[in-house]
Amino acid sequence: MASETASATPAxxxxxxxxxxRSAGRKMRSLLLDSASRLFRENGLSGTSISDIAAAADAFPxxxxxxxxxxxxxxxxxxxxxxxxxxxxxxxxxxxxxSPRDYTRSLASTVTSTDQxxxxxxxxxxxxxxxxxxxxxxxxxxxxxxxxxxxxAGQIERRGWRSLRDPDAxxxxxxxxxxxxxVEGHAMGRSPDDLCAEMLRVLGEQATVPSAxxxxxxxxxxxxxxxxxxxxxxx
Numbered sequence: 001m002a003s004e005t006a007s008a009t010p011a012x013x014x015x016x017x018x019x020x021x022r023s024a025g026r027k028m029r030s031l032l033l034d035s036a037s038r039l040f041r042e043n044g045l046s047g048t049s050i051s052d053i054a055a056a057a058d059a060f061p062x063x064x065x066x067x068x069x070x071x072x073x074x075x076x077x078x079x080x081x082x083x084x085x086x087x088x089x090x091x092x093x094x095x096x097x098x099s100p101r102d103y104t105r106s107l108a109s110t111v112t113s114t115d116q117x118x119x120x121x122x123x124x125x126x127x128x129x130x131x132x133x134x135x136x137x138x139x140x141x142x143x144x145x146x147x148x149x150x151x152x153a154g155q156i157e158r159r160g161w162r163s164l165r166d167p168d169a170x171x172x173x174x175x176x177x178x179x180x181x182x183v184e185g186h187a188m189g190r191s192p193d194d195l196c197a198e199m200l201r202v203l204g205e206q207a208t209v210p211s212a213x214x215x216x217x218x219x220x221x222x223x224x225x226x227x228x229x230x231x232x233x234x235x
Contacts, residue, residue: 029067031057037078041119045126047077050198072126076133079116079123080140086116088100091151100161105200107174112195117182144175161207163217170206177202 039048050071051187054061091111097103111117120140129132148171156163181202186194209219215226 025067028057028059028063032059032064032067032074033078033081036074036080037043037119038047040075041115042111045071045122072130073133076126076130076136078193079120079219080136082116083120083140084143086114092145092155094151094155096187097155098159099209100159103155104203104206105196106108106197108178108196112182112185112192112199115186117178118186121179121183141175145172148174156207160210162210163207164205174203 008165015016023199025184032053036048036053039052039056043052048071050061050064053071053074054064064071064074068077083091090107093110094103097106127137131216149168152163152171153167155161156167177199181199185198190198
């Protein structure tokens with residue numbers, strides 16, 4: 001009897017089958033997010049249906065609800081993903097900047113050249129009514145700040161610039177201003193060039209390049225503050 005029961009029990013799925021299933025799931029999720037992002041940005045939340053998203057991704061409507069539960073949850077996740085992609089693109093574009101002003105201009109130009117920030121702002125508004133979706137937005141904002149801080153601090157160190165504010169405050173200020181400027185600008189029909197100019201005006205100078213005199217002064221102070229050993233040599 002025991003042997004019959006054992007033989008009737010289905011064997012566990014092979015590991016490679018499990019991996020293949022997970023890989024297919026990730027691919028389908030990504031396709032749905034890609035299609036949803038495009039449709040939401042073109043038609044808005046109310047103008048896009050689950051059936052529209054499924055058709056654009058060559059999927060079934062049931063797959064949309066299986067992976068994301070609701071259209072609103074998919075909207076927020078697509079907006080958050082787009083925002084993180086934009087932040088990464090802005091950081092990459094700014095890596096070649098040779099001056100603090102070029103660095104800020106490169107960031108602002110990349111951010112204002114798309115509607116991804118405005119898309120994210122809509123997600124922020126949506127979470128006021130759907131607090132169950134707020135944790136994803138909160139994690140996205142924290143990633144924006146932490147990765148922005150990492151990128152900015154790294155650039156400051158590599159280039160030898162002097163930040164005019166605490167680097168963490170600089171990163172948080174940049175994204176807060178970007179969201180505000182983009183929401184206001186899109187409402188008024190401003191062009192990407194106008195949005196970029198407004199961002200640069202509001203941001204102002206972020207960092208400076210120390211002059212040769214400043215660097216010499218810093219070296220002199222550093223030498224003077226270095227303790228001497230009993231032999232009169234610096235330690």
